[in-house]
Amino acid sequence: MQALEIKRSYVSGVRAEFKLEEDQYEDWVMLAAFSGRFAFAMDDREEADFDEAAYGELVLCPPGMRLKRRVVEPLSFLFIEFASEQEWPSGKLAIRDLQRLESTYRYLRIACAQSEEGEGTAYIRHFVGDLLAVLSLEQASSADRARKTKQDPVMGRVLAYLERHALEYGWNLGQLSNELGIGASQLTRRFRQAYGQSPVEYLTSIRLQKARSLLVETNDTLEHIAEQCGYQNAFYFSRMFKSKCKINPSDYRKKHSF
Incomplete structure (x- = not known):
């Protein structure tokens, strides 16, 4: 897996709305709910179709794509903007290993708090990379399962x-x-x-x-x-x-x- 460059990281408290309901980013964006639920769309159309995401689901938005979002249920969330030359799947992606996800989230919260004091960026890079690696492995496993189902x-x-x-x-x-x-x-x-x-x-x-x-x-x-x-x-x-x-x-x- 190629190295990631963390551009911005943020962990929110519980809130009823996003400060910005839409934005466009130069790099990849990861948005994930710790609690609650949010709706999102990655589309430049005014009447874009919204999907919903909750705990256990990551939203990956590619560079240059407009990301629209709104809170459905009171929400605490993780926001990461990162640069990567590697292509990642975009949209809503579910993590099946919730036990692994919970521990990764816990350490990301600690690392993001440290980054506000000028530290922790290396740890954020490590744990974001961990999330992406788990996604890649689970997608490969799903493909293998589909092959076995065909057999x-x-x-x-x-x-x-x-x-x-x-x-x-x-x-x-x-x-x-x-x-x-x-x-x-x-x-x-x-x-x-x-x-x-x-x-x-x-x-x-x-x-x-x-x-x-x-x-x-x-x-x-x-x-x-x-x-x-x-x-x-x-x-x-x-x-x-x-x-x-x-x-x-x-x-x-x-x-x-x-």
Whole structure:
């Protein structure tokens, strides 16, 4: 990855509007929500189509493009302007590894605070580079997953089914295998061969990724979060969360909330 030059960096507090609802930049811009939600458009037309972005999603705007934005829900955000000779994808880009994202954001906040005192720019460059590297790796992984899905279309159907129904309570591997006419053990073996983990492991990763997001973004009770993530109750959810994340949900919330 080519070196980045950080031109400007800013971490906001919670606010109800942007100071500038549109601007045009000489270099690349990264805009990301720590909390809340914003709408954006990268278009010179007056009636541009707006999309929305929230926690876990980065907006990358290329040099010379007009960036329009407005707050949808009270927002705290990261703004980075950086120069790079490398071409990056533009628009809204989702980060799947939210646990990695949370720690990177935490260090970026510290580095941006130090940069106001004349220090921290090297750290900002490092962590922005980290975000871009994660994006690149995840996009490559998605392309590899698409290739494997093409090789075994039935497992592609299983993957799509899990992504649609992962947050529903009562999901059953046996029911899915019956619908496909495949034994549960064969389904698990083929899925692991295609995607490197079992269907249950993949489903659990989706649920816990959603749970981590809700713990950081909302004040919902653990019982409510459990319901939203497909778990029967807060007790079982907490046990699963601690087993996989090595920390209980309440401590995770305290550690990662901004």
